[in-house]
Amino acid sequence: MNRAARTAGAGRMHRLGLGMLLLLAMVTGLVVFSAQSASAHILPTTTVVLDVHESEVDASLRIPLDDIEAASGIDLGSGSAAEVAAQEDALRAYILAHFQPTSTSGQAWTVTVDTFGSGSTEELGTGVFGYITAVAHLTPPPGLSERDFELGYTVVVDKEITHIVIVSVRSDWASGALGTTRELGTIRLDTVTGVVSSLEVDLGDGSAWTGFVSMVSLGVDHIRDGVDHQLFLLTLLLPAPLLSIRRRWAGVVTARRSVRRIATITLSFTVGHSITLALGALGLPVPQQAVEALIAVSILVAAVHALRPIFPGREALIAGIFGLVHGMAFSATLTELDLSGGQLALSLLGFNIGIELMQLAVVALVLPPLMLLARTRLYRPLRLGAAGFAGIAAAGWLAARLGLPNPVADVADGLEGASFTVVAVLWLAAVVVVTLHSRAESRARVEPAGSGGAGSPSAPRPVAGGFSRRDSAGLARSSTGERTPQPKAPWLWRAGENVLRRARGAWDPPGLTRRSLTDYDPTWRASHPRLPWASGEVGEDFTRPTERSSTA
Amino acid sequence: MPKTTPFLDTPSLSRRALLGSIPVAALFLAGCSTTAASTATATSTATAIPTAAPAAPAAPAAPGSIAALAQAFQATLSTDQQATLVHEYTLANAELWSNLPQGLLGGSGGMGGAGGAGGGAMPSGAPGGSTIPSGAPAGGMTGGQGTGSAGPRLGLSLGDLSDSQLASFNALLAAVTGSTAGLGYDEIQQHLNADDYLEANGGGSDYGRANFYISFLGAPSDTGMWEFQFGGHHLAVANTYNNATLVGATPAFRGIEPFSAFDGNGRTNQPLAVKAAAFTALLAGLTTDQLATAKLGSVYSDIVLTPGNDWAFPTAHEGLQVSVLSDTQKALVLAAIAGYVNDIADADAATILSKYQGELADTYVAYSGTTALTEQNDYVRIDGPSVWIEYSMQHGIVLAGNHPHSVWRDRTTDYGGTKA
Numbered sequence: 001m002n003r004a005a006r007t008a009g010a011g012r013m014h015r016l017g018l019g020m021l022l023l024l025a026m027v028t029g030l031v032v033f034s035a036q037s038a039s040a041h042i043l044p045t046t047t048v049v050l051d052v053h054e055s056e057v058d059a060s061l062r063i064p065l066d067d068i069e070a071a072s073g074i075d076l077g078s079g080s081a082a083e084v085a086a087q088e089d090a091l092r093a094y095i096l097a098h099f100q101p102t103s104t105s106g107q108a109w110t111v112t113v114d115t116f117g118s119g120s121t122e123e124l125g126t127g128v129f130g131y132i133t134a135v136a137h138l139t140p141p142p143g144l145s146e147r148d149f150e151l152g153y154t155v156v157v158d159k160e161i162t163h164i165v166i167v168s169v170r171s172d173w174a175s176g177a178l179g180t181t182r183e184l185g186t187i188r189l190d191t192v193t194g195v196v197s198s199l200e201v202d203l204g205d206g207s208a209w210t211g212f213v214s215m216v217s218l219g220v221d222h223i224r225d226g227v228d229h230q231l232f233l234l235t236l237l238l239p240a241p242l243l244s245i246r247r248r249w250a251g252v253v254t255a256r257r258s259v260r261r262i263a264t265i266t267l268s269f270t271v272g273h274s275i276t277l278a279l280g281a282l283g284l285p286v287p288q289q290a291v292e293a294l295i296a297v298s299i300l301v302a303a304v305h306a307l308r309p310i311f312p313g314r315e316a317l318i319a320g321i322f323g324l325v326h327g328m329a330f331s332a333t334l335t336e337l338d339l340s341g342g343q344l345a346l347s348l349l350g351f352n353i354g355i356e357l358m359q360l361a362v363v364a365l366v367l368p369p370l371m372l373l374a375r376t377r378l379y380r381p382l383r384l385g386a387a388g389f390a391g392i393a394a395a396g397w398l399a400a401r402l403g404l405p406n407p408v409a410d411v412a413d414g415l416e417g418a419s420f421t422v423v424a425v426l427w428l429a430a431v432v433v434v435t436l437h438s439r440a441e442s443r444a445r446v447e448p449a450g451s452g453g454a455g456s457p458s459a460p461r462p463v464a465g466g467f468s469r470r471d472s473a474g475l476a477r478s479s480t481g482e483r484t485p486q487p488k489a490p491w492l493w494r495a496g497e498n499v500l501r502r503a504r505g506a507w508d509p510p511g512l513t514r515r516s517l518t519d520y521d522p523t524w525r526a527s528h529p530r531l532p533w534a535s536g537e538v539g540e541d542f543t544r545p546t547e548r549s550s551t552a
Numbered sequence: 553m554p555k556t557t558p559f560l561d562t563p564s565l566s567r568r569a570l571l572g573s574i575p576v577a578a579l580f581l582a583g584c585s586t587t588a589a590s591t592a593t594a595t596s597t598a599t600a601i602p603t604a605a606p607a608a609p610a611a612p613a614a615p616g617s618i619a620a621l622a623q624a625f626q627a628t629l630s631t632d633q634q635a636t637l638v639h640e641y642t643l644a645n646a647e648l649w650s651n652l653p654q655g656l657l658g659g660s661g662g663m664g665g666a667g668g669a670g671g672g673a674m675p676s677g678a679p680g681g682s683t684i685p686s687g688a689p690a691g692g693m694t695g696g697q698g699t700g701s702a703g704p705r706l707g708l709s710l711g712d713l714s715d716s717q718l719a720s721f722n723a724l725l726a727a728v729t730g731s732t733a734g735l736g737y738d739e740i741q742q743h744l745n746a747d748d749y750l751e752a753n754g755g756g757s758d759y760g761r762a763n764f765y766i767s768f769l770g771a772p773s774d775t776g777m778w779e780f781q782f783g784g785h786h787l788a789v790a791n792t793y794n795n796a797t798l799v800g801a802t803p804a805f806r807g808i809e810p811f812s813a814f815d816g817n818g819r820t821n822q823p824l825a826v827k828a829a830a831f832t833a834l835l836a837g838l839t840t841d842q843l844a845t846a847k848l849g850s851v852y853s854d855i856v857l858t859p860g861n862d863w864a865f866p867t868a869h870e871g872l873q874v875s876v877l878s879d880t881q882k883a884l885v886l887a888a889i890a891g892y893v894n895d896i897a898d899a900d901a902a903t904i905l906s907k908y909q910g911e912l913a914d915t916y917v918a919y920s921g922t923t924a925l926t927e928q929n930d931y932v933r934i935d936g937p938s939v940w941i942e943y944s945m946q947h948g949i950v951l952a953g954n955h956p957h958s959v960w961r962d963r964t965t966d967y968g969g970t971k972a
Binding site for chain 2: 160
């Protein structure tokens with residue numbers, strides 16, 4: 001590489017450092033709230049929650065026990081499951097008599113009611129109250145839209161006129177509404193006229209495109225909020241820039257090579273989970289608990305591998321195999337949506353695309369600082385710390401998913417937002433490294449070689465390799481009379497210099513010569529005929545002496 | 553010689569990678585920041601609580617008047633306390649009362665309050681209540697219209713008053729709420745004891761007299777409009793004065809838990825006993841035929857005109873018309889009405905009661921559930937040309953056993969007649 005480009009590179013890095021700081025400010029300033037919607041109702045209310053499917057609407061009912069008893073005259077005792085089951089026919093008849101949706105043109109819909117249950121809860125200001133649950137399936141006459149109709153719901157409220165029914169939509173694939181419940185309105189007494197209002201459900205336009213886009217977004221959210229999926233991939237990528245030598249991580253591979261590795265691992269993971277996502281969504285039964293436990297195992301395995309290589313060179317294979325497991329978990333999200341036909345096919349595609357996009361974004365965000373830091377002494381503690389953390393979290397999850405709830409799993413579950421922090425810290429570290437490095441570079445240019453001297457304790461550490469070339473470049477420029485940067489406040493400059501020296505001591509490893517590495521493991525060269533430096537893409541820093549001596 | 557290695561041996565790669573990843577990072581963040589931005593908007597709306605207090609000091613009111621006592625109480629307060637106490641006279645502020653403890657009125661309630669004060673777009677609950685909300689509001693918030701409340705109460709907590717400030721407030725409260733035994737001031741003292749009882753018996757810190765609030769909407773004076781607001785869990789006093797005259801004593805909410813007698817603060821308390829006894833006597837005094845006419849067909853699990861359901865009186869009167877009753881029975885109806893009207897200053901109460909007495913023939917009595925008025929969903933209503941009183945038995949919240957909610961409204965003088 002030519003000198004001019006290198007010098008220009010240093011300046012660009014300063015700007016880059018600033019840019020990254022801005023980015024970090026954005027990342028750390030990012031707080032995600034979940035908007036809470038709770039109006040202060042004094043008495044228990046009925047909730048009717050709609051799930052809109054292709055040509056059918058499911059209405060999940062939750063009716064307070066006292067109120068349905070008072071309105072229907074059906075005695076449900078204490079509202080236990082058995083008592084509700086015993087009165088199922090009476091309840092069904094009562095509900096069917098008071099739940100008669102019609103199309104806007106007047107045709108009656110078909111209604112069936114099943115899945116009776118009961119429970120109790122407490123809402124703001126209500127005290128604890130019992131309720132019954134049921135699901136009503138509403139089907140419009142053939143050829144009529146399921147998106148616009150009179151709900152025709154008067155259960156309880158026609159008799160108990162102080163009662164309030166809140167109607168909302170939980171999922172409506174074609175309008176892109178999946179995860180967020182939207183209130184449609186209330187059914188209640190108009191106190192002035194004494195009439196109980198009816199409610200027209202108008203879901204507006206829906207389209208396959210809207211549904212598809214929302215599935216992409218769901219996929220993105222799934223990875224963004226899925227700490228375990230992210231943790232598996234990232235932990236597996238942690239040692240990707242490193243060489244495995246004699247069952248230890250040592251040295252770095254070339255950048256091109258680590259990019260290739262990261263790409264292969266990510267791709268294998270994608271292929272793996274795409275297969276099972278599709279199979280699961282199409283109906284292959286998924287043993288939920290076992291899958292969740294296996295996901296924890298996958299993170300554990302990746303963590304151990306990041307500590308000590310246990311399957312060096314086979315990361316892609318492992319990623320693919322565990323990808324199959326993660327895909328099964330992904331499929332559960334789609335199964336829950338209870339989709340069919342064209343909606344299912346589009347969902348599968350969109351959801352997977354969303355997952356891949358977010359996965360790609362995570363990798364792209366983490367990869368640059370990781371590869372940068374892999375070339376510093378910081379990386380070893382970082383790798384060990386991260387792997388240790390992932391291992392502990394995975395162990396906690398594993399225990400929890402095998403039926404032993406524990407605080408470790410709770411904490412790990414609460415880390416949803418923490419990936420931002422992790423990314424921020426990585427980038428911060430990378431910014432610091434880049435900034436200090438380019439300052440060291442310009443400092444080395446400013447200072448004449450003889451003045452401080454390599455032996456002087458106040459001088460920066462002697463530089464070699466790339467630095468030495470840049471030194472000579474700096475000197476050459478100085479001798480031609482080019483303006484060199486002068487410190488505005490000498491004391492500040494000196495203070496900075498001290499920080500710089502200490503910091504550089506931390507990341508500039510006293511590297512090994514190529515010879516010393518081959519000396520250290522004579523068989524290694526023979527077993528690796530395509531040495532990285534043989535092709536000219538040299539990575540000169542390999543293991544630190546301490547690592548070497550500990551294995552010797 | 554050990555070779556020092558530059559930490560960036562392949563600068564071209566890292567620069568490219570770093571540069572290249574910035575758009576990706578931006579995309580990644582854009583997805584997340586949309587949520588953050590919309591949340592930020594919502595939060596800033598929530599914090600805009602209506603507090604604009606009129607600063608102009610009012611002229612001294614006539615000695616011995618309610619306004620003079622209010623000014624005297626105000627004078628005992630620090631500047632900060634006065635700023636907390638006095639708020640603008642608006643319907644939106646006047647509607648900030650509820651049966652719920654203050655602690656349950658935060659969150660989304662605060663939003664509603666802010667919206668009402670900011671844009672005057674408060675749903676009035678008038679005929680508009682019949683139209684169906686066509687969907688969630690743009691902000692995604694479900695308003696507290698109806699059973700909910702617009703937001704937390706304004707004003708100064710009883711818990712923030714010194715002994716001398718409290719004494720001055722009690723003098724004002726006694727003058728506002730009258731001297732009838734078991735009603736008015738006496739009932740409110742028992743009411744506060746009841747909430748202390750709840751605090752000590754499972755309710756926790758959301759309950760207790762420190763959660764009762766005093767507020768002046770407008771500066772008390774002999775000229776112009778102002779409202780004396782005092783309330784907390786199960787209690788709302790709302791007296792509106794215009795040019796030194798009481799122009800509205802409603803909406804007045806009274807509920808109580810525990811409903812049965814209990815010991816507290818050195819006495820035996822049963823705050824709503826007088827009201828409950830008057831209703832029971834009224835229903836007990838009716839014949840079987842009269843009761844059949846008075847009985848409503850629906851089930852009432854609560855009062856109809858709940859907090860926030862303002863200016864939403866039914867057009868039609870239901871039940872038994874008082875004109876057909878005997879004088880004894882009429883007296884029982886009037887006694888039940890007096891159970892609420894006597895919650896205000898004696899002279900004011902006499903004026904209002906004589907007005908209601910004059911309208912008695914066109915007043916209706918209706919009930920639902922049992923006439924004992926002790927069971928859940930037991931309900932009684934007195935509905936006249938002006939008077940509107942509802943009393944509803946509900947299940948316990950903090951304690952076991954049923955407890956009543958009740959409201960006294962007036963078809964013309966709620967909020968002193970302020971409708972917008």
